[in-house]
Amino acid sequence: MDKSVGRQPENENEILLRIYETAEKIRYSDERLRTMLMSGQVRFNYYSVRGQEIIPSATALWLSSEDYVITTYRGLHDQIAKGVPLDVLFAEYMGKATGACKGKGGPMHVTHAASGLLVTTGIVGGGLPIANGVALAAKLRNEDRVTVVNFGDGASNIGAFHEALNLAAVWELPVVFLCQNNLYGEHTAVELSMAIPSISERALAYGMPGVTVDGNDPLAMHTAAGTAISRARDGSGPTLLEARTFRFFGHSFGDDDAYMPGEQKARAMADDPVPKLRTRLVADGGIGHERVEQLEECIRAEVDDALAFALASDYPEPTELAADVYA
Amino acid sequence: MDKSVGRQPENENEILLRIYETAEKIRYSDERLRTMLMSGQVRFNYYSVRGQEIIPSATALWLSSEDYVITTYRGLHDQIAKGVPLDVLFAEYMGKATGACKGKGGPMHVTHAASGLLVTTGIVGGGLPIANGVALAAKLRNEDRVTVVNFGDGASNIGAFHEALNLAAVWELPVVFLCQNNLYGEHTAVELSMAIPSISERALAYGMPGVTVDGNDPLAMHTAAGTAISRARDGSGPTLLEARTFRFFGHSFGDDDAYMPGEQKARAMADDPVPKLRTRLVADGGIGHERVEQLEECIRAEVDDALAFALASDYPEPTELAADVYA
Amino acid sequence: MSTPELTGDVSPQQNFATAINMALDEALAEDPAVIVFGEDVADPQGGGVTKCTQGLSTKYGPRVRSTPISEQAIVGAAVGAAIVGMRPVAEIMLMNFMAVAMDQIVNHAAKLRFMSGGQTGVPLTIRTMAGVVGGNGAQHSDMVEAWFAHSPGLKVVVPSRPDDAKGLLLSCIFDDDPCIFVETLSLYFGTKGSVGESGQRIPIGRARILKSGTDLTVVGYGKPIVEALSVAERLEREEGCSIEVIDLRTVSPWDEGVVLDSVGRSKRAVLVHEAVQRFGVGAEVAARIHEELFGELEAPVARVGSAFTPVPYAPTLEAAYVAGTPGIEAAIRNTLG
Amino acid sequence: MSTPELTGDVSPQQNFATAINMALDEALAEDPAVIVFGEDVADPQGGGVTKCTQGLSTKYGPRVRSTPISEQAIVGAAVGAAIVGMRPVAEIMLMNFMAVAMDQIVNHAAKLRFMSGGQTGVPLTIRTMAGVVGGNGAQHSDMVEAWFAHSPGLKVVVPSRPDDAKGLLLSCIFDDDPCIFVETLSLYFGTKGSVGESGQRIPIGRARILKSGTDLTVVGYGKPIVEALSVAERLEREEGCSIEVIDLRTVSPWDEGVVLDSVGRSKRAVLVHEAVQRFGVGAEVAARIHEELFGELEAPVARVGSAFTPVPYAPTLEAAYVAGTPGIEAAIRNTLG
């Protein structure tokens, strides 16, 4: 197991830098993918994660590759933060034989077991009950593994959410239910789909802690994730952690945003957490301009190389269809 | 519409008497059915309602035949309190052609539309989402109809519960979610199936009032039901009402109760709410001994006649199978 | 400027989405008991992900409503409203999500008429989109109409043309039983056609003969029957084969009369659908044809359905998976002998 | 006092319930990855509503656990545990309740191996009870194995004898794919038999020839195949008919080899199952037989399944509904001609 888990960088600036590194990798990857989609160079259903980068980037500091993450169709940020190698990740998005899942799953169904990214589901709420099983296995085997399952505000209205949180509380499972509340489920605003102001209040119905945090605030998110993950790790059971955030590019690629008040989006984008974090890093003087730029250069190279690899890869042979249906 | 709804008897004793009348009818019916099952005179899956009589008896004072009730396999008390005629009710339990559903539904699937007993479901939690639709219809048609949906403590752990309560709150539907918490779901104690002390707390997750009441206390139950039903009736939306009670004869007929602490059951039975209410009625002097006994005589006659009718009725002709599958 | 064409077909060409929108609009206008709900269906939410419900909430107010993401609550609300006399049209965005609401569909909607001895009918319609459309993958592409066809009490409709979509949706809405109305996503915007007069209904349970012929009968529904029609037309043009093509349109109850009559004459049948072949709708139809026409056929009934795998993502695999033109043509040629 | 019988079959007679209990016990003992959960399965809750899991939680502690009433959470937990290498056995009390967990079963359990390109297998078993047993009515009696057989990625097993139940349950638990294990409630306590050596497994996908014969082949599973065996024995005794009776035991993947071989010899087949006939498992088997043995049969393949209605409550109606001895015998006689 990666011994760095639990041991956080001592310096606040180092924490922020590590968050920035992941967040910028996500931001740049998302930007590149959208550009390629726009130009028609690639074609797939894409649910942009721009605006939500900080949440998994801050959370990942508490996780090793032995820990598990489960996510959704809007999963690029979670996948990158969990350490899925970018080449096989992008190749999977493009349906290539070199993809993490040999091109069989696609962007909505990424698994990369080696890095602990276990399931990406396209069914709203489908990941939560599965997270419990993963966590139960760790608990029964006395393994030091935490499971973080990501889902949206909309998903908190589906039955699977309820059953999963209740069972996790009753069985005291080492799982963190991380709700990325981006204020919309598809085109429906969160306040139209529930009659309470914050999703974390739902924790009261299960007897587990419920916490709301500004998911775009790196240190607040880091602290909140640390508390929930430590709780899970030390056997104290599950937490419902609601991280407030915003999706900059609507539900899916091509969304016209007509259902969103324009100023809401404008305000959120003006408060873009990734450049904001960069400004803070550089301004505070703790991290030199140069170091950040070097980092960004590495990130761009890594992402660009991975995209080139994915683009150059072949689609799977049709005969591959018959494999992996059964063992 | 029955004009008595809303207008409750002015005298507390009269309220208690009306509750007793229904409760005793339920108690005696249940006793007779169990006796007949024991002797082998009839044979069906029976989920005794003994111990839970007060809940629907007190609630029914606020409902007319225009209002709707939905219940479960453990539904005899709700069915009687809603006014399903006993003859067709018992005939349905016995699968006779004269039954409310021509013998096609059976005890787990009683419908008597004329008295507003709309659905009896055998699927735990299945009635809750349906209640919303019934209530939505009333709301859209501007009808003065309230829907009360009954379910157990165990049902509050199933996904349908969550989705239904959320939707009812968002749409402000005229529905009362009446959880009859009898402390067990089949053989599992409520405290083993959830990590919170009371089910009504779950209302917080939806933004509706949540109330716990002693379901075996006639006046407390009457008041709590009245508040919830009036709220629904005046357009203020749904309530989660948890009525605490106990099942005297386990989950289903033949249950050995091995999973229950003996003293828990003994204590509950010593506190049997129906004779207790009778004692109170007579002792307080408001209602004469004679009037109560007359009432009981009528009840016994009504129940016995209905049972005789059901027993004497024929099973449906096999050709009836093909009817009612489609319109 | 030419004189406008005043006779014949004057209605403009509609695609599937507009045909559905028109049917909903007409139904809502005709009967106040009709209500429509589902995720994002109201106008403030864009009038539906494929705009099928656009304009309706503006026109009909609270009778058209967006819901939270709660498929059990959506179908349950439809069941409840239906048993007290409304005619709800619930939208379950994609057919895979029907699995989430399966209990309400098969244990409640399908059975409440029977269990109540006829007291409470369940006149609801569930609209849902389905089928492979290029990269939607394993959890967004399935066609599982066979599950519902195996559930007594339900009716199952799968139109392949805008006019059938409109006319059948109206029939489903005004039918007194629960109807599963499956919209093939790959036909949504490409196919156009005129949809007939306002209010025109197409009866549930009747097949449509898309093309008549004498040498072989292709029976199916959804996208593959559209492809089969092209194949049949080409084979007739190029090779003089006379192939009858029957669009079932309704999967349950399916039109045995028309199918048996046709195969009784042609002596050869090929069944096509997009759902996986094994244990699919085609098995029942094939079994029935063999039962009724035993000894009269010139060849075994052939079936063309998708491969017995989850729906793959990569385009090369998706093409290998889906029941399409090459497989249909091969089955026809093989059956012609 | 007679000498104890030392050769041959020495194991005591078991019913279904004890056979299942023994299989679970052996599996739990053999492999720490095996875990068992479901409603009321632990001993403080009585060891299961039919006592199938009695004693196991006492013996294996937290590896055997009762759950809240939450079928989605139960199956979901099994999926999660399975993809990280456990071998969960989840109990869904009755098959109708599978509908509540349908999404986890068909969209997740069935697909995660494929969607992950083989990275995560899903070695789980779902045990569930099913079938008409006298008055359980519409929501507690259905057999819907056809839904799961139509779902690529799942295996579906329906044993009709205690030995098959035990041996097949062991195979399911140690199989690397998700298995739906259907226990016919009406066979639970009545049927007894010896169940073989400890650890003895019966392979998934292989039929069992219950009786050999030359004039006609009955193929099926569950209670009706038991009834068919009695009918066949009686007809042989009384009328000299030679009927082969094949218990599929596994519905998906079913044993085409054994079935086609037998029908290829007998030239006549009758299919029996308790699920409603229309769009049932029998349709696929019948279609396959006709495809493979076209022109060789003496009669069309007959199918015997339950009537196309919800399961009724009244005993007179239940008898009219269910696939049983009279219908089976009539189909055999009719097919023999």
Ligand SMILES: Cc1ncc(C[n+]2csc(CCOP(=O)(O)OP(=O)(O)O)c2C)c(N)n1
């Ligand atoms: C069970 C189910 N219902 C509906 C959908 C269609 N759908 C896909 S994403 C989505 C919105 C989910 O919103 P939220 O949970 O807030 O997540 P976000 O997309 O905002 O990350 C919906 C309704 C689905 N995939 N699964």
Ligand SMILES: Cc1ncc(C[n+]2csc(CCOP(=O)(O)OP(=O)(O)O)c2C)c(N)n1
């Ligand atoms: C979805 C579903 N799961 C399981 C069952 C089996 N079952 C029948 S009653 C019951 C217990 C329900 O407990 P509760 O909700 O407390 O109601 P009570 O029986 O105590 O009235 C269970 C698990 C069922 N009928 N439906």
Ligand SMILES: [Mg+2]
């Ligand atoms: Mg969201």
Ligand SMILES: [Mg+2]
């Ligand atoms: Mg209870």
